[in-house]
Amino acid sequence: MFHVNNKYEFNELFRSDCNISRYKIKINKIVENVLEFDVNLSPYDLGEIYESIVEKNLKKSVGQFYTPKKVVKSILESTIENIDVVKEPFVTIADISSGCGYFLIETYDILRNKFLKNLDSLRRIYGEKSYTLRKNGQDIRLNGYDYWQQENIHYHILNNLIYGADIDKFAIQILVINLLSKDIDKNIDKLNVVNCDSLIKWEKEFKYLKHNKDIYEFWKKEFDYIIGNPPWVSLLRKHKQEISSEKFKYYRENYKGNLHSPNLFEYFIDRAMEKTKYGGYISFVVPINFSKNKQYKNFRQYILQNYAIKNLIFNISFPSIITEAMVFTIKKENIKENNINIDVLDKRQYKLPQKEYLNSSNFEFNYTSFNFSNDIKEKIFIDSRALGDIGDTFTGFIGVSKKINKQQVNPKEIEVYKGENIERYFCKSHYYYNLIDENIKGGTKNLKKLKKKEKILVRKTGKEIIAAYDLNGFPIEQSLYGIINVDKEFDYKYILAILNSKLINWYYKNFLITNKNSTPQIKKYRLNSIPIKKCTIEKQLEIANLVDNIINSSICTSSLNNWSKQYINQIDDTILDLYDIKDRKTRSYIKEFID
Known part of the structure; x- marks a missing residue:
């Protein structure tokens, strides 16, 4: 027996809004395309092959767009690159709209290099601690001297650190393939990767559903870092038909998005705020409109009053879309005096006091509205x-x-x-x-x-x-x-x-x-x-x-x-x-x- 919140129609809420079956995209089509390429494919190759198969209209309907490597790198430089794995060997990183997993794949590489460089320190500091390593369906107890070895790092990262979720089941399968292929000789029993709608509050609404146990376990956690490129889908304009009325009702009642023209990326930011630990970081790629449009004024004000904005990156272009993008990185803490690192790509970098945005009209994150740095320079x-x-x-x-x-x-x-x-x-x-x-x-x-x-x-x-x-x-x-x-x-x-x-x-x-x-x-x-x-x-x-x-x-x-x-x-x-x-x-x- 299970209990469901009766406010929502169960079948409607769980209906797939990806409409992938409508477009007859099947996993064997991906395999066929993969076989035409060199066997030594990179993770980006697999993702690009899949995304090249997905029709343009479907991409628009689910807000799914390829994230350029430069943008992925920018986000990771301001977040994952700063992690000290000796101090935080069990740091958790999630991408709750992971797609094929570009962010998590690069995160894996960064973390692996950090761990391999610091094995001696990890053994020295944590040698007496006890760890569990699951192998071939059995739990093995190890002390830190034996656990912190090169052959266990692949297991440690995938089992304890990296988390991915996405509504697109085929993209999730590519993510799984990419992560497992990082070390094909190692047997991994479990990956922290789930196929679900990340905006449904599984940990609250549906924790009694036995067949969703993995999803519930995933979402009852809080994370140190949440990164990625959430979908950009307007819910009251031409893409409204892609979201069921029951799900739209659920989103509106559970998230803070603006009422005039809500967009999925707002809800993903809200969801990330909810699932980030205090002192943790959120770093997302979002449309540039978020920085200045009046409809997001209250959301910007909330961020400015409750979070420390660490980085804003402007002048980002995606090859497949017209809309310009930006990246924001925020820390879940309230600092009275905070300077924001602002990077206008290929133009200039400077710092700006966060209070300047807080004191501005409409709380805009607008690098052109402040000639602060240019005035000083002149x-x-x-x-x-x-x-x-x-x-x-x-x-x-x-x-x-x-x-x-x-x-x-x-x-x-x-x-x-x-x-x-x-x-x-x-x-x-x-x-x-x-x-x-x-x-x-x-x-x-x-x-x-x-x-x-x-x-x-x-x-x-x-x-x-x-x-x-x-x-x-x-x-x-x-x-x-x-x-x-x-x-x-x-x-x-x-x-x-x-x-x-x-x-x-x-x-x-x-x-x-x-x-x-x-x-x-x-x-x-x-x-x-x-x-x-x-x-x-x-x-x-x-x-x-x-x-x-x-x-x-x-x-x-x-x-x-x-x-x-x-x-x-x-x-x-x-x-x-x-x-x-x-x-x-x-x-x-x-x-x-x-x-």
């Missing part, structure tokens, strides 16, 4: 000269890394600087290297330039600009840029202060940084473009004196002490004044952005 270029126009910049020498020593090995070795030898404003240490022609493999080979005594050093890599003053004239290695021959109108230490300032670091992070999510660095041509404000020599010397105070108070301890930090704050305030950044909110935003 100001710092007024009455400024590019660094490359007032001095010569160069890259250090390329040497043989194993011959660059921390201690002097022979008398022919001389002191040299690498990037790690400098802090903001001063050089804290050095290396030794025999700087003869045969040991210089590239970069700058001009010893006179390399050994110039008065020069500014800039680290090539890092999330922030770190620049130091070199009075010793030690040669620099390729991990540093050098700045020499500065125009007489400018003081070296004045330029040094500008490069280290919060204002220019804000500019670097928003407009100059390269490889932000892997090995962040500043290219030489971008270093040359940094705007140096023109001002009187008296003002420059005032700032240079503060730089001297920082160097003198820090050089003995090889670190920035409290006195140094006071001088740095003075410099930051003075430079904001110089560049005419007077607005209190803007100044506060720049300082908080870097802190």
Whole structure:
């Protein structure tokens, strides 16, 4: 005997709205197409074959569109790539509209690489714990030393971490094939993959249905991450006929979507919010209309008041549809002061305080409505000269890394600087290297330039600009840029202060940084473009004196002490004044952005 909520007609609620049978798409047709291709098909190949078979009209009716790899990568970079599997070895990731599983397949690869790199740490920390591994229908008890082995990682990820659900039973079968094929030699008894309508609240409405036990077990969980590309289907316009009236009634009564023109993707966001743990993340691809249309105003306000928006990605195009897309990543926690990472693909990246959206009309997530970053950028270029126009910049020498020593090995070795030898404003240490022609493999080979005594050093890599003053004239290695021959109108230490300032670091992070999510660095041509404000020599010397105070108070301890930090704050305030950044909110935003 089972109990069903009598508010809804059981058969109508469970009627398949995919209409796949109407289009006579069968799994053997997929197999036939697969056989025509190379046996070494990638997961994307299988998915694309299936999606090429599904008629365009059917795709529209269920809101099913191929997600470009670039979009998948963008979502995973801001979510799964940040997971620490040593701290969270049982983190859970779900795609509740998984389709053929592009997101979960890539997630598997990322997690597997993370686990394989950290097996020693996992055994060291969790060696004494007890684990259960199910093999050939039987439970096997293992300690952590035996469990955290390479041969068990495939099982661990599929059995404990990855969850997928979709209404399309054929897409689900392709997902299963793709996941199992990651290691065909391993026997997996169970996958956390279900074929169902994710918007039905199985854990509440139908938990007594025995034949839906797997679905109930799936949906009674909460997840650490919910990711994906939910279907975009308008329920009151031309696709209304694809949703049964009983199911439409169920959706409207169980989800917060707008009443004027509800869309399935709204309900999926609401469902994800419900099934994400506190402190967990949701990252979805949605239509750009969600960011600005008035019909979603209340939903945006709810997100802004109850979630921390971590990332917004704009300017996303899908090859098969006209509508532009966006990606949002939110964290289930309420942070009073939160800065949003905004990425306008192929154009620019910057940060924006979440409160700016909360204080805007209609609570729009609109990157064009805020000229915040552009306004600041425009100001710092007024009455400024590019660094490359007032001095010569160069890259250090390329040497043989194993011959660059921390201690002097022979008398022919001389002191040299690498990037790690400098802090903001001063050089804290050095290396030794025999700087003869045969040991210089590239970069700058001009010893006179390399050994110039008065020069500014800039680290090539890092999330922030770190620049130091070199009075010793030690040669620099390729991990540093050098700045020499500065125009007489400018003081070296004045330029040094500008490069280290919060204002220019804000500019670097928003407009100059390269490889932000892997090995962040500043290219030489971008270093040359940094705007140096023109001002009187008296003002420059005032700032240079503060730089001297920082160097003198820090050089003995090889670190920035409290006195140094006071001088740095003075410099930051003075430079904001110089560049005419007077607005209190803007100044506060720049300082908080870097802190």
